[in-house]
Every structure is written in C-alpha cells, then in structure tokens.
Amino acid sequence: MQLFDSKMAPNPRRVRIFLAEKGIEVPTVQVDIAAAENRTAEFQAKNPMVNVPVLELDDGRYLSETVAICRYFEGLHPDPPLMGVDAVDAGFVEMWNRRMEFELMNNITGPFRHTHAFFKGRIPQVPEWGEVCREAAVERLAWLDGELADREFIAGDRFTIADITALCAIDFGAVSQIKIEPDQNHLQRWYEKVSTRSSSGA
Amino acid sequence: MQLFDSKMAPNPRRVRIFLAEKGIEVPTVQVDIAAAENRTAEFQAKNPMVNVPVLELDDGRYLSETVAICRYFEGLHPDPPLMGVDAVDAGFVEMWNRRMEFELMNNITGPFRHTHAFFKGRIPQVPEWGEVCREAAVERLAWLDGELADREFIAGDRFTIADITALCAIDFGAVSQIKIEPDQNHLQRWYEKVSTRSSSGA
Numbered sequence: 001m002q003l004f005d006s007k008m009a010p011n012p013r014r015v016r017i018f019l020a021e022k023g024i025e026v027p028t029v030q031v032d033i034a035a036a037e038n039r040t041a042e043f044q045a046k047n048p049m050v051n052v053p054v055l056e057l058d059d060g061r062y063l064s065e066t067v068a069i070c071r072y073f074e075g076l077h078p079d080p081p082l083m084g085v086d087a088v089d090a091g092f093v094e095m096w097n098r099r100m101e102f103e104l105m106n107n108i109t110g111p112f113r114h115t116h117a118f119f120k121g122r123i124p125q126v127p128e129w130g131e132v133c134r135e136a137a138v139e140r141l142a143w144l145d146g147e148l149a150d151r152e153f154i155a156g157d158r159f160t161i162a163d164i165t166a167l168c169a170i171d172f173g174a175v176s177q178i179k180i181e182p183d184q185n186h187l188q189r190w191y192e193k194v195s196t197r198s199s200s201g202a
Numbered sequence: 203m204q205l206f207d208s209k210m211a212p213n214p215r216r217v218r219i220f221l222a223e224k225g226i227e228v229p230t231v232q233v234d235i236a237a238a239e240n241r242t243a244e245f246q247a248k249n250p251m252v253n254v255p256v257l258e259l260d261d262g263r264y265l266s267e268t269v270a271i272c273r274y275f276e277g278l279h280p281d282p283p284l285m286g287v288d289a290v291d292a293g294f295v296e297m298w299n300r301r302m303e304f305e306l307m308n309n310i311t312g313p314f315r316h317t318h319a320f321f322k323g324r325i326p327q328v329p330e331w332g333e334v335c336r337e338a339a340v341e342r343l344a345w346l347d348g349e350l351a352d353r354e355f356i357a358g359d360r361f362t363i364a365d366i367t368a369l370c371a372i373d374f375g376a377v378s379q380i381k382i383e384p385d386q387n388h389l390q391r392w393y394e395k396v397s398t399r400s401s402s403g404a
Contacts, residue, residue, distance in 0.1 A: 048345065049301065057290070068296035075289025087277025088259070094270035099251065129331040143250065 002027045003069075004046065004054040009033060010109065010172040011066045012053040013202070017164045018070045020199035022077050026055075036122070067097065070161055082161045089156075096155035096162035104144070105169035107137035111176040137178050141170075141187065148186035152193070159194070167194050204229045205271075206248065206256040211235060212311065212374040213268045214255040215404070219366045220272045222401035224279050228257075238324070269299065272363055284363045291358075298357035298364035306346070307371035309339035313378040339380050343372075343389065350388035354395070361396070369396050 005012045005028040019026060031037050031052050038050045047054045047064040055063045055072070063069055074083045083097075084090030110133020112118070114125045144166070148154070154162040170191065173179055180187050194200065207214045207230040221228060233239050233254050240252045249256045249266040257265045257274070265271055276285045285299075286292030312335025314320070316327045346368070350356070356364040372393065375381055382389050396402065 049305065061294075063290075063293050063297055065297040065300040068293045068300060071296045072289050072293030075292055087274055088265075090277055091265050091270045091274030092263075094273045095265055095267040098267040098270060103251065124334045124337075126328060126331045126334060129328045132326045132328060135326075 001058050002029055002056050004029050004031050004043075004052055004056070006031050006033050006038075006052045009052055010105065010168040011051065013168045013171075014066050014161075014164050015053045015055075015069050016202035017168070017199045018082060018161065019073065020202035021080065021082060021159070021164075021197075022073060024073060024077055034118075039122070067101075067161070082159070082164070084160070093155045093160045093162060096160070097165055100154060100162050100165035100169060103140045104137070104166055105172075107133045107140060108169045108173045108176065108178055110134065110137070111178070112172070116175070134176065134178065137173065141178075141180060141184065145180075145184035145187040148190050153190070159197070163190075163194050167191070167200065171195075203260050204231055204258050206231050206233050206245075206254055206258070208233050208235050208240075208254045211254055212307065212370040213253065215370045215373075216268050216363075216366050217255045217257075217271050218404035219370070219401045220284060220363060221275065222404035223282065223284060223361070223366075223399075224275060226275060226279055236320075241324070269303075269363070284361070284366070286362070295357045295362045295364060299362070299367055302356060302364050302367040302371060305342045306339065306368055307374075309335045309342060310371045310375045310378065310380055312336065312339070313380070314374070318377070336378065336380065339375065343380075343382060343386065347382075347386035347389040350392050355392070361399070365392075365396050369393070369402065373397075 003012075003015065003026045005016065007030065031043065033052065037043060038052055044050060046056070046062040049064060051064060053064070053066060053069060055069045057063060063072060071083065074081070084093040111130040113123060114130030114133070115127045119125055151157060153159050154166055170180065180191055182188075205214075205217065205228045207218065209232065233245065235254065239245060240254055246252060248258070248264040251266060253266060255266070255268060255271060257271045259265060265274060273285065276283070286295040313332040315325060316332030316335070317329045321327055353359060355361050356368055372382065382393055384390075
C-alpha cells in the first residue's frame with residue numbers, strides 16, 4: 001500500500017492528518033503537481049480525475065477521492081472515530097464535513113484555481129467565478145464563527161473529519177488572502193485548538 | 203420524522219430513490235423552491251445552506267446534505283446495502299459516488315444554475331462558468347460510457363448510491379439539453395437498466 005501525496009495541495013493534507021489522528025503509517029510517494037506529474041498518462045491510469053491523493057491498495061487497485069480514502073481507513077481502524085460513532089452521529093458528521101467541503105474548501109480554493117497563474121493552461125479559468133467564490137468564502141467564515149459559539153468542534157463536542165477539512169481549507173486560504181478575521185473569536189479559538197494538535201503538522 | 207422535499211430538484215430525488223430501494227417510507231413536506239420557500243428565515247433555521255432535502259428527526263434536529271441523510275438511513279437499515287458492504291467496498295462506493303457528484307451532477311447542474319432565469323437574483327450567476335460546466339459535463343458522459351464498458355453498475359456489479367446520483371444528474375440534464383449520445387452504448391444500456399427500476403419513479 002502507498003499513498004500518492006502532494007505537500008503543496010490541501011486535499012492530501014486532509015488524508016495525512018486523518019492518518020496521524022489514527023496513528024496509521026502509510027508509505028507516501030510525492031507527486032510533483034507543479035510539474036504536472038498528475039496530468040501524465042501514467043497518473044491518469046491511477047486516477048482519471050487527475051487529483052491527489054490516490055491510495056494504491058495491496059491488490060493493485062487505486063482508490064481516489066480524499067473522503068473515500070478516509071472512509072476506507074475509518075472502516076479498517078475505527079478508533080478513534082473520526083466519521084461518527086453511530087447512524088445518527090455519522091449522519092451529522094457527514095453533514096458537517098460536506099458543509100466544510102462545499103461551503104468552505106470549494107469557495108476558498110476557487111480564487112486560487114480561477115485567478116492564480118498556477119492553474120493557467122491547466123483548467124479553464126473563469127476569474128469572475130473565482131471572485132464569487134472569494135466573497136462566498138468570506139461570508140462562510142463569518143457564518144462558521146457564529147456556529148462555533150456554542151460548541152467545541154465543527155460537528156459537536158468531538159474532533160472529527162469535519163475539523164480536518166475546515167483546518168486544511170482555512171490554511172489554504174493564505175495563498176488567496178482569505179483568513180479568519182480578528183473579531184471572529186469563536187473561529188479563532190477553534191483554529192488555535194485544532195492547529196496545535198500534533199496531527200496538524202502531518 | 204419528516205423529509206423536506208422538492209419534486210423539482212435533483213437532490214431530493216436522490217433521497218427518495220434511496221429510501222424506495224430500502225423500502226423505507228418517510229412522510230414528506232413539499233418545499234416550494236420556485237416560490238423561494240427554501241430562502242425564508244423559517245427554512246434557514248432548518249438549513250442555513252438553504253438546500254433541500256432536509257430531514258427533521260424525532261428529537262427535533264435537522265439533518266441536511268443529501269448523502270448525510272442517506273448515510274443515516276444506511277446505518278439504521280443496512281439492507282440492501284447501497285453504500286458498500288465492507289471497508290474497501292465502502293471506499294470504492296464513496297469514490298464513485300463522489301465522482302458522480304463532482305464530475306457529473308455539479309457539471310450538469312452548472313449551466314442551469316448559471317444561465318437559466320430560474321436562478322436569476324437567487325445566486326450570483328456567471329454564465330461563462332455555466333458554459334465551462336456544460337463542456338465538462340459532455341466530456342464526462344463520454345468518459346463514463348467508457349468506464350461502463352466492463353461492468354454493470356457505476357461502482358461495480360451491484361446497484362449503489364453512485365447509480366442513484368448518476369441517474370438523477372443525467373435526468374436533470376434534460377433542462378439544459380445535456381444528454382447521453384446515441385453512440386454511448388454502455389451508458390445507454392446502464393441508463394435503461396437503472397431508470398426502469400421501480401425506485402426511479404420515487
């Protein structure tokens with residue numbers, strides 16, 4: 001088993017933190033996305049969506065999509081639970097993780113994907129769409145600050161995959177000057193807590 | 203328990219089909235999204251993301267996000283399994299469902315969201331982005347046709363949530379004139395099979 005990883009991108013970091021929280025070690029292979037190694041025919045055979053991370057299983061199959069890789073490890077190593085402890089909790093963790101993906105991660109990565117030189121010629125860039133994403137990202141951070149007023153973590157009183165997604169999204173915001181505002185106290189408090197866990201360095 | 207539903211939108215249909223496949227009956231409340239009932243303060247208290255479907259639980263909590271609702275029911279009623287039968291299968295089903303969401307559903311709904319009068323004034327529309335989504339949707343249908351050459355269903359030899367997502371995405375393509383091409387024989391064969399299951403009418 002090996003994990004095709006990239007230290008540059010936010011999604012592989014989600015898997016690395018997930019594994020660190022569970023104490024699982026998986027050999028990694030760095031994919032040089034700056035050199036477009038993820039767009040070669042060789043990599044496309046592993047994942048036609050050309051995204052990292054990708055997990056190569058011992059039977060030779062390739063599992064891609066960040067959360068699918070996490071789900072696989074959650075099933076194999078349920079402790080500590082990061083994706084819910086029963087049916088209803090799994091539902092709410094999934095809801096919060098998806099909100100962090102669609103409302104935070106996608107909006108925060110939008111300006112980078114659609115206005116930064118890195119993606120020029122790699123994807124069809126639509127700068128106006130990048131700006132819509134930026135405004136939405138700023139709005140969603142304010143909303144999330146309010147949500148965190150009465151609980152410790154994103155999905156409740158336990159650290160979950162939703163916290164990992166939010167942390168990786170917010171840290172990636174730095175490249176687009178999207179950040180937690182000084183008056184967003186609940187979000188600041190949460191950020192300090194999750195970013196000082198040892199897993200965050202993974 | 204009740205499900206806030208809309209017959210107009212593709213995502214609530216995913217939950218209805220999921221429930222029909224499992225033989226679960228849940229009372230539904232129609233949300234009139236044409237009249238923007240999902241944007242009222244009352245509905246935002248249920249789901250600040252203003253999306254349907256939303257499931258109201260017996261304890262008064264609201265669970266939103268289509269796949270989170272499905273995950274909850276999968277946990278309560280594991281048979282027939284629609285989200286995988288073990289850790290590795292759950293990983294691959296999640297991978298395929300996410301591919302169907304991000305590559306198919308999002309690209310197919312993009313032109314509608316960004317160029318159709320329905321969304322004017324509801325979301326910031328970026329027609330150029332809608333067109334990028336349309337081109338990607340057409341390309342992804344061709345890719346999916348190739349993927350289906352050697353297996354019966356999207357995620358393998360068993361009907362799963364990934365088939366439900368793909369079916370709802372493709373049917374929604376009609377409003378934007380995005381459809382399976384006559385020469386996409388594998389996709390046609392798959393479509394005929396899944397769209398004639400009794401659940402598809404849910």
